[in-house]
Amino acid sequence: MDELNSNDPVEKMLDDIRSLLSRSVAIQEGIIDLEKQGGEATTGLLQHATTDTALAQQRTGLSQERTSLVRAQTRLSTRSTELAELSTDLSRERSNLASARTDLSVLRTDFARARTGLAQQRVHMAESRTNLAEKRTSMAITTTVYSKLRSELARGRTQLALIRTGLAFLTLAVFLFREFGASWWTAFDGTMGVASVAATVIGLIGYRRTRRAIKHLDTTVVEREAGEPYLDILAR
Numbered sequence: 001m002d003e004l005n006s007n008d009p010v011e012k013m014l015d016d017i018r019s020l021l022s023r024s025v026a027i028q029e030g031i032i033d034l035e036k037q038g039g040e041a042t043t044g045l046l047q048h049a050t051t052d053t054a055l056a057q058q059r060t061g062l063s064q065e066r067t068s069l070v071r072a073q074t075r076l077s078t079r080s081t082e083l084a085e086l087s088t089d090l091s092r093e094r095s096n097l098a099s100a101r102t103d104l105s106v107l108r109t110d111f112a113r114a115r116t117g118l119a120q121q122r123v124h125m126a127e128s129r130t131n132l133a134e135k136r137t138s139m140a141i142t143t144t145v146y147s148k149l150r151s152e153l154a155r156g157r158t159q160l161a162l163i164r165t166g167l168a169f170l171t172l173a174v175f176l177f178r179e180f181g182a183s184w185w186t187a188f189d190g191t192m193g194v195a196s197v198a199a200t201v202i203g204l205i206g207y208r209r210t211r212r213a214i215k216h217l218d219t220t221v222v223e224r225e226a227g228e229p230y231l232d233i234l235a236r
Helices: 002-180 186-226 230-235
Strands: none
Touching: 002 186
């Protein structure tokens, strides 16, 4: 019993040592596990950091692209503004051109009206000219008729003068024949008497012809005043 009692503390200490060793081994194993987990966590953190770095680089690239897009958008906005200003200027110019075209249309309308008025005036002037030409033609025909009438009257006056001269010489021939009787003047008196009779006959024939011509001209004047066509009158 005393040996058992004397060995109990030793065994107890051994048991304590064993338990401590077991706990130490467990702790070491826990530490190893923790170190493994820490290594894994460190690896995960490194991978996460690498991923974050890659994402940061991608984000930086996207930011640069976005900056480029913003710049391009700004340039496009500037260009769109310039185009809008240019379109506004073109619209103003178009409005000005439309106003000028309207003014030109108004002027063209005024010119067309003026041209129409001038055309009407020209038509009236042409009608007036035609009427004046007809009047001039009528006056020319009248002048021609009266000229012919004057010529025929002058011819008739000449024929009457010839008859008067023939009768005067015939009277003179008869007077000389009665005064001197039959003598050497008889041949002269006979010749003068025959010439006087011939002149008188010629004058009478010409006077009759002139009378017919004057009568014809009088008829022409009457027909002229009645409105007979000019060409028919001139043809006579």
